[in-house]
Amino acid sequence: MPNYGFTDEEKLALTMLVMSWKKVNLPAEYIPVKKTTTQNAQMDKSSSAQTASADLVKRGEEIYNQKCTACHQIEKKLVGPALKGLFERRKEDWVLSMILNPDSMIKNDPIAKKLYEEYNVPMVIPGGITQEEAKAVVEYLKTATK
Numbered sequence: 001m002p003n004y005g006f007t008d009e010e011k012l013a014l015t016m017l018v019m020s021w022k023k024v025n026l027p028a029e030y031i032p033v034k035k036t037t038t039q040n041a042q043m044d045k046s047s048s049a050q051t052a053s054a055d056l057v058k059r060g061e062e063i064y065n066q067k068c069t070a071c072h073q074i075e076k077k078l079v080g081p082a083l084k085g086l087f088e089r090r091k092e093d094w095v096l097s098m099i100l101n102p103d104s105m106i107k108n109d110p111i112a113k114k115l116y117e118e119y120n121v122p123m124v125i126p127g128g129i130t131q132e133e134a135k136a137v138v139e140y141l142k143t144a145t146k
């Protein structure tokens with residue numbers, strides 16, 4: 001065999017290439033196709049559901065940082081209450097109503113009324129908030145206030 005003057009690195013690369021050809025030539029029945037494809041399909045399904053809810057939480061976090069942090073912190077009381085443990089003391093629907101209609105909650109809901117008497121500032125969301133944004137914030141708060 002003539003000396004082609006390959007470097008060690010090139011020899012290694014060529015060896016890898018030839019080995020990869022061999023791999024392609026393996027008999028098809030050596031490759032466990034069926035099992036892994038169904039397993040992967042199931043994994044893809046659940047991980048895409050996870051990604052969707054992770055996206056919602058991330059969006060909620062952005063909205064929270066824009067619209068809530070002027071008055072709220074998770075751990076500390078600020079203009080409004082600390083939000084730590086929120087879902088242990090309030091129902092999800094209540095929180096959603098508080099975010100979407102704080103003024104009518106302060107007027108009509110006994111708990112919100114009490115909070116307002118305590119904090120003396122009406123909760124107002126700067127620039128308002130849509131239902132869809134409020135839901136994303138709730139998803140974020142569910143994980144952040146635990």
Ligand code: HEC
Nearest residue numbers: 067068071079080081099115116119120121122123124125
């Ligand atoms: C201008 C300040 C301010 C902003 C901005 C604000 N809040 Fe509030 N929030 C308050 C105050 C003050 C209270 C207590 C009730 C009251 O006085 O209106 C409150 C109460 C709450 C409560 C009830 C807490 C409890 O312990 O039951 C929740 C939940 C809440 N806010 C969530 C939010 C979310 C989420 C945002 C952003 C989308 C937000 N707030 C924006 C001031 C604010």
